[in-house]
Amino acid sequence: MSRIEDVAKKAGVSIATVSRVINNSGNVSEKTKMKVWKAIKELNYKPKILASALARHKEKFYVGICKSNRLIKMEKEKTSPEFYSVILEALEEVGKTYGIKFEKMDIQKPEKCDGYILVGGDSTKEIINFYRELEKPFLLLDHYIPGEKIDCIVTNGYDGAYFVTNYLIKKGFKKIYHIHGPLYSYGFKSRFEGYRNAMEDANLIPRFFEYDDVNDNMSEVINSIDIPEAIFASNDITAMRIIRELRKRNIRVPEDVSVIGFDDILSAKDFDPPLTTLKVFKDEMGSLAAKRIYELLVGHDVHPILISLFTKFIKRKSSI
Structure with a gap:
């Protein structure tokens, strides 16, 4: 040897x-x-x-889980998405093997820790600069800010959105709408860009509308559009809300309109009809975040990296 x-x-x-x-x-x-x-x-x-x-390994590291302002607001209103619960569960379980103890805290007023994980899609450059000044390792989970060389763990939303839009086009659909969340979120923006480019590459006109799940304006969105052949939603919660609103108007899914979501949250397969979606590997996002923050804590491979996980298409009954 x-x-x-x-x-x-x-x-x-x-x-x-x-x-x-x-x-x-x-x-x-x-x-x-x-x-x-x-x-x-x-x-x-x-x-x-x-x-x-x-x-140089300590017996235990203390790392702050700092949720974005949007996530905090959703939790207060008891609308916290299933998406993050799976990520955080995997994060904490894998973290135990590295001797990491996680503490949830206010992103604006973090307590003293060995490092921090900023969770959610609306952290700003100002927040990034604030954490830089703490001079402690930190990373973004489910977010990326172009130009800011910060460790990030994200989903490749562009690739997933481009794939699923092409899937609908190959099914013969031309009138495909996209309903998305706020575009300051990297996740929503990358999915929006994947949809738009796939439509334009097929010489089709992209039509898109913004839905704010915090304020729940879906009824207004559906009322403002001509019903298309298919709708691609930027996450599963939005897709389910779309289907409920279509049902109120006696529009059948998928017979009249195919609906596809994004994330494959736990309730997607049990929804009526079971939701066609793009699976985000949430447990792997949490696992990778735990491993990466550990590397930063012990000073191994410290040059910032962007880890982007591809999605997997899950065909169920909400689409043709």
Whole structure:
């Protein structure tokens, strides 16, 4: 079995340099890194990637779960989405294996912690700058702000929306509407852009309308539109609300209008009719967030990354 000494000898560097490359610490040139990784591969050396990090490992880390203002408002009004409950459950369970204890707190007034996870789609640049000044590791969960090099865990909404819009087009539909949430949210905006580009690529006219689930203006939205052949909603809660409003008007789903959601929340498959949707891997988002904040806490691979998970199309009975 190869040892770190063998890697150092083959690469022509010191053991300390090999250790710095493996643990991504210290200043090592790209050329030297390539030599070390090549030696590791050729010798089939199995490095303990977090060896130096674990040497600095505390018995327990305290990390703040800071929910966005929109999520806090929804919780107060008892309309907190199922989407985040699954993410946070996975986050906390996986965090236990890394010795992380999570504490829920006000995003505007965080308590003293080793790091922070900002949850929700409406964190602003001002909030990001505030957390930067705390000089503690933090990441965005279910949000991304272009131009801000911050660790983010998101869903690839663009790809999912583009796929499902194309699916409807291939079914022969031309009059496809998109009902979306507020576009300051990265998730809603990326889904909107995927829908719009798929429609334009097919030489069809995109038509879209905004629904605010906090203020619940769905009845107004449905009243303001000509009923289309299909509706793609930016999340499952919106899709279910659309179906209820269509039923009030004696419009059948999917016989008259196909409806597709996004997220695949727990209640989607039990809805009447069971909801066609795009599955977001919520448990994996939570798991990846726990692993990533741990890496940041111990100083491993600290350059900011954007992790974007693809969705999976789930065909049920709300669409043709």
